[in-house]
């Protein structure tokens with residue numbers, strides 16, 4: 001994808017998911033959750049996960065208030081992690097974080113299709129202050145699967 005195409009797609013995804021977030025709700029049967037805070041921007045999100053007996057994510061949802069980027073990223077995340085194990089979600093979190101900070105290419109064994117969806121949001125690279133907005137929901141998910149109830153981007 002060219003940089004221009006990626007930037008257009010980035011804006012489309014932020015607008016779409018930011019205005020109509022998917023899985024914006026509090027599930028009754030959540031098995032773990034965490035609250036995330038990005039003090040830099042003021043985003044506050046709570047991520048709810050329902051894990052099955054094998055540690056696979058059956059349901060992922062979120063609530064809270066934040067800027068369009070943090071909400072869009074959380075929305076996309078809840079779609080992407082569904083059906084994956086907590087460990088797979090953690091690997092995606094690290095791959096996404098590397099993408100957003102320009103730390104390096106995704107590992108060769110990575111799930112290309114999923115990374116392409118995430119790559120759209122890595123457009124935040126151009127706006128360093130927004131990287132924490134884009135990664136807040138992932139920090140929060142990581143805290144939830146690690147048994148912590150609070151996550152902060154700081």
Ligand code: ZN
Pocket residue numbers: 038041042043066067068069070132133
């Ligand atoms: Zn934000």
